[in-house]
Amino acid sequence: MKKQPLFTINMVIKKIKIKNFRNIKSAEIEPIDGINIFTGENAQGKSSFLESITFISNGRSFRTTNDFDLINREEKIAFIEAIFENTENIKDEFSVSASITDMGENKTNKKITFCKKDVKKLSEFIGKINNTVFSKYDSEIASGSPSIRRNFIDRLLSFLDNEYLKNIKKFYTLLKEKNFLLKKEKNIIVADVINEQLAELSAYISEQRKSISKIIEKEANKINSTEMLQNFKIKFEYIPNIEYEGKTLEEIKNQINSTFKKYLNIEFERKATLKGIQRDEYNIELNSMSAKKYASQGQLKIISTVLKLTEFNLLEKQINNTPIFLMDDCFSELDDINQINLWNCLQKKGQIFLTSNGLPKNYAEYKNKQIREYIIKQGNIIDIVDR
Numbered sequence: 481m482k483k484q485p486l487f488t489i490n491m492v493i494k495k496i497k498i499k500n501f502r503n504i505k506s507a508e509i510e511p512i513d514g515i516n517i518f519t520g521e522n523a524q525g526k527s528s529f530l531e532s533i534t535f536i537s538n539g540r541s542f543r544t545t546n547d548f549d550l551i552n553r554e555e556k557i558a559f560i561e562a563i564f565e566n567t568e569n570i571k572d573e574f575s576v577s578a579s580i581t582d583m584g585e586n587k588t589n590k591k592i593t594f595c596k597k598d599v600k601k602l603s604e605f606i607g608k609i610n611n612t613v614f615s616k617y618d619s620e621i622a623s624g625s626p627s628i629r630r631n632f633i634d635r636l637l638s639f640l641d642n643e644y645l646k647n648i649k650k651f652y653t654l655l656k657e658k659n660f661l662l663k664k665e666k667n668i669i670v671a672d673v674i675n676e677q678l679a680e681l682s683a684y685i686s687e688q689r690k691s692i693s694k695i696i697e698k699e700a701n702k703i704n705s706t707e708m709l710q711n712f713k714i715k716f717e718y719i720p721n722i723e724y725e726g727k728t729l730e731e732i733k734n735q736i737n738s739t740f741k742k743y744l745n746i747e748f749e750r751k752a753t754l755k756g757i758q759r760d761e762y763n764i765e766l767n768s769m770s771a772k773k774y775a776s777q778g779q780l781k782i783i784s785t786v787l788k789l790t791e792f793n794l795l796e797k798q799i800n801n802t803p804i805f806l807m808d809d810c811f812s813e814l815d816d817i818n819q820i821n822l823w824n825c826l827q828k829k830g831q832i833f834l835t836s837n838g839l840p841k842n843y844a845e846y847k848n849k850q851i852r853e854y855i856i857k858q859g860n861i862i863d864i865v866d867r
Contacts, residue, residue, distance in 0.1 A: 490802040491609065492831040494573070496536065496562040500552040502528035503859035512866075514850030515826065517834040525859035526835040527616075530808050533833055534613050536562045536576055537804065539592050539605045542615040547580045547588045556582045564609065576609070603649060607639050610799060612792040614785065614807040622764045622771045622783040629762040636791050637688055640798055644688055651681040655758060663751045671744055679737035682757045683729045686720050686736075689760065693718035700790045707825040708786055708818070712779070715765035716787075722755055781813040785822060792829060802830035810834045816841050839867070 498507045503525050509516075518526040527543070531550075534542050541550060551558045561577040574595045581589045592599040599605045620628050638645035658674045661667060697716040704710045722739045726732035743755050764771045764783065771783055788807075795803050805826065811819045819840040826832055827849040839853070844867070851867035 490830055491564050491566055491804065493533065493804065494563045494565045496533060496560065498529075498532045499559045500555040501532045501535075501550060501558045501560060502552065504528050504532065505552065505859065507861055509854065509861070511831065511833070512850045512852045513831050514852065515832045515834065516852050516854065517832075517836060517839065518854045518856050519836055519838055520856035521837070524856050526856045527808050528859065529854070529856065530806055530833055530835050532560050533562075534611070534615075534806055536560045536578055537609045537611045537806075538613070539578065539590075539599070539602045542613050542617060542808070546586075547590055548582065548586050550580055551582050551588070603645055606645065607642065609804070610639070610795055610801045611804040611806060612788060612795065614788040614805075614810070616808055618788055619781055619784050619809075619813075621787050622775065622780045626759070626761045629764075630758075630760060632787065632791075633689055633692060633762065636794065637692055639795055640692075641688070644685070647681050647684055651678065651685060651757065654678050654681070655753060655756070659751075659753055662747055662753065666748050668744065671748075672741070675737055675740040675744070678756065679733045679740060680729075682722070682736045683724075683726075683732035685757050686722075686724070686732065686760075687729065689757075690718045690720070693762065695794065696787065696790055699793055700786050703789050703793065703825075704782075704786045707789070707828075708782060708821050710782060710786075712767045714771075714783060714786065715763065715768070717763040717765075719761040719763055721757060721759035721761070777813050778815060778818065782818060789825065804831050804833070805829045806833045808835050811836050811840060820846055843867075 492513045493511050496509050496511070498504050498509075500506075507529070509529075518529050520526055531541055531543055535550070541547070544550070558580045559577070560579075561575065563573055563575050565573045576592070576594050578590070578592045581591075583589050592602075592605055594605060594608060617628065618632065621632050634648055638648065654674055654677055658671065658678065661671055661674065693716055697714065700714050700716060704712070704714055722736050724732045724735040726735050739755055747754050766775050766779060766783065771780060775783065792803055792805055795801070807826075810822065814822060820842070823840050823843055824846055826834075827846075839851075847867070853865045853867055854861050855863040855865070
């Protein structure tokens with residue numbers, strides 16, 4: 481994996497302004513370089529505040545793929561602006577802004593500026609602000625559908641290596657073209673050309689996925705035992721949809737393409753691509769037993785949390801840049817002991833943003849970092865308390 485030519489310094493959000501985002505009409509926050517936690521009852525807008533921060537950091541939501549959902553229903557435009565600052569001796573501020581405009585008929589126009597320059601493609605913005613996001617969706621990494629695990633891996637690899645991001649985007653563009661072709665009149669020649677390109681991309685992507693899976697398993701078990709203080713072992717294994725034995729990318733490409741050719745006639749009959757990396761899986765086990773089948777809800781939450789903490793550590797090590805860590809509904813499904821284990825673990829990270837119904841029991845006894853609590857009600861910050 482190649483390192484991206486990104487920032488080599490730590491960053492924090494110094495100020496963020498939010499207007500007409502979800503149920504947030506207007507808010508301005510000055511986060512601390514510590515733990516920032518949004519608390520309050522359910523369905524009051526805690527996640528909306530976290531979502532706005534992830535949106536300004538990533539250019540997209542962790543809850544929806546439709547930007548229209550992010551605009552307050554009473555308005556036509558949502559706007560977020562943030563000031564970031566590095567934490568080294570030489571201070572350096574830069575700004576990011578994002579707007580989403582309702583264009584009618586459920587269509588939107590999104591505009592992002594980075595350092596006062598328009599971002600023309602979202603892929604050019606991804607990775608500029610190093611961050612790890614743990615959403616409710618991520619809490620299903622160990623128990624949910626294979627697509628959740630693939631997205632977890634693809635996001636991490638895309639942050640670590642721009643080449644992977646380019647290849648995975650190109651793969652899915654070609655896959656869409658192939659699926660469109662399969663629904664039309666049978667054309668073997670064109671399909672073979674597309675398959676050849678897909679096979680080349682698949683060879684690279686598969687090897688990257690296999691390599692990172694081994695690294696993840698090693699790092700996850702280290703975090704699991706030393707930071708989360710768990711006594712079970714995690715297995716994280718890459719299971720490619722198309723098995724291959726080749727040692728070089730050329731050999732792997734040829735083996736994958738051979739499988740494509742074998743299934744092509746059947747794919748034309750069914751009008752869909754049946755084999756490929758878009759169907760890859762990852763096997764997650766807890767003490768040699770399927771986590772999905774046998775782990776408790778608490779254990780599943782711990783495994784997913786450990787995997788996101790692994791993402792954080794790998795980003796920090798490989799890019800030499802401490803990510804901003806964001807976690808939605810952080811303490812749910814964890815007992816008092818594991819809440820404190822997570823609390824202690826988070827305090828070793830950089831700038832943190834959390835949502836929760838409240839702080840962990842006896843949190844003050846384990847405090848070694850600044851804490852700022854934002855109490856949320858009906859989309860408004862009704863109180864700010866420094867703990």
